[in-house]
Amino acid sequence: MIAWWQILLLTLYAGYQILDELQIYSSMSAPVFAGFFAGLVMGDMKVGLTIGAAMQLTVLGVGTFGGASKIDANSGTLLAVAFSVATGMKPEQAITALAVPVAALMIYTDILARFSNTYFAHRIDKLVEEDNYKGIERYFLAGALPWALSRMIPVGLGLALGGSVVNKIVEFINGPLKWLGDGLTVAGAVLPAVGFSILLRYLPVKKHIAYLLLGFTITSLMTTLFGSIQNIGTALGAAPKVAANLGSFNGLSMLAIALIGLALALISYNHSAELLNLKPTAAAATQANTSDEGEITDDEL
Known part of the structure; x- marks a missing residue:
């Protein structure tokens, strides 16, 4: 069972981490830190760091160029750690069954946040012509709201409403579908190697x-x-x-x-x-x- 205060803290961090990634740059938006924070909140640092580190390695070679969206490994890590600790799911299973799918689905909320921010961008364009610097600052700061909500709403709803569903999934995977659970465990252990492979594919390895x-x-x-x-x-x-x-x-x-x-x-x-x-x-x-x-x-x- 996930307590209300744990849901609140994880939801607030979900909103902060995307703002940190975009502009604050404190390194608190990395998947490994998300795992550390979620493990601290949920009371199991080992599970948190295991899932966070695995997701960090998984997305090592994944980056954004220009305005491209990418999978949100941080939100996936938060949900995976929370449900892994709350339901007793193996960390490797949580990575493949929760972290990676959630991270991929969060691309759509990322795109929605980008679309929403066009409103503030057009308002700023108009205020530039009027030399309204206070208005420019106001709408610039308001642009952070869609970004934060694009992470806070899915993570908060997932933590609040998904507990019973995840419990049933875990029981089913570890029961009639034990072969699938074992497969997910192996896949979760292999994912970090995939991240390393992608990274080495695009780095100048021959030169160095x-x-x-x-x-x-x-x-x-x-x-x-x-x-x-x-x-x-x-x-x-x-x-x-x-x-x-x-x-x-x-x-x-x-x-x-x-x-x-x-x-x-x-x-x-x-x-x-x-x-x-x-x-x-x-x-x-x-x-x-x-x-x-x-x-x-x-x-x-």
């Missing part, structure tokens, strides 16, 4: 492959290092077993050393090429910016 290799390898090594430190702490907590637990350290593999060396060599080569002024011709530069793979490079963004 050295940094990609270096970052991946160092991250893997740090994961092993911190895992080993955790093992030491566990061993010290049970002194008689220290000797046995110290054996869990993993050595630095030759593959990791080779990847780090390769990354550093590529960085050194690129630096040397820049010093020698090995610049491509205009034709080659044009071809590089529009590669066969469709990769966006240089300053095209």
Whole structure:
């Protein structure tokens, strides 16, 4: 059961997050923060961060260009976390059954908000001709209202009216349709990899492959290092077993050393090429910016 004050807080945040994304820029509009906030309100930070992080990775490669609309991962995250905690739904199931569909449906409310704002835009055009600066400021601020309501109304109604429906869906998925529930769980775990794939598809990976290799390898090594430190702490907590637990350290593999060396060599080569002024011709530069793979490079963004 979702309490009224939880519905109120999540609804207010739903209205704030789109304004933050458009103009405030405090980084509180990211899906991972939406998951953090929803988890804090619902009393389960682990579920909130799990769903928020998964949605953040899912939309890594999704962006807007010009006036294009995109899926609202934040609103999807809010509803998914709320119902996951309230109904006991697995986070992976909540991602595929709630977060992604809701995020996609919110495109329509986004478009409605854009259409509604044309009224304020035309009013401002008229006031510019009249040099009415106070009126311009007033209508500029009023333009935030359609944006906020485009998120607050769907999220508020979903939280207030969807509890019984979601409960029935969860019971049905975990009962007669357990095979579907297991499939949704797997799909929810795979979605972040899809986001990474989209991101890598449009980033200039070939140009900066050295940094990609270096970052991946160092991250893997740090994961092993911190895992080993955790093992030491566990061993010290049970002194008689220290000797046995110290054996869990993993050595630095030759593959990791080779990847780090390769990354550093590529960085050194690129630096040397820049010093020698090995610049491509205009034709080659044009071809590089529009590669066969469709990769966006240089300053095209």
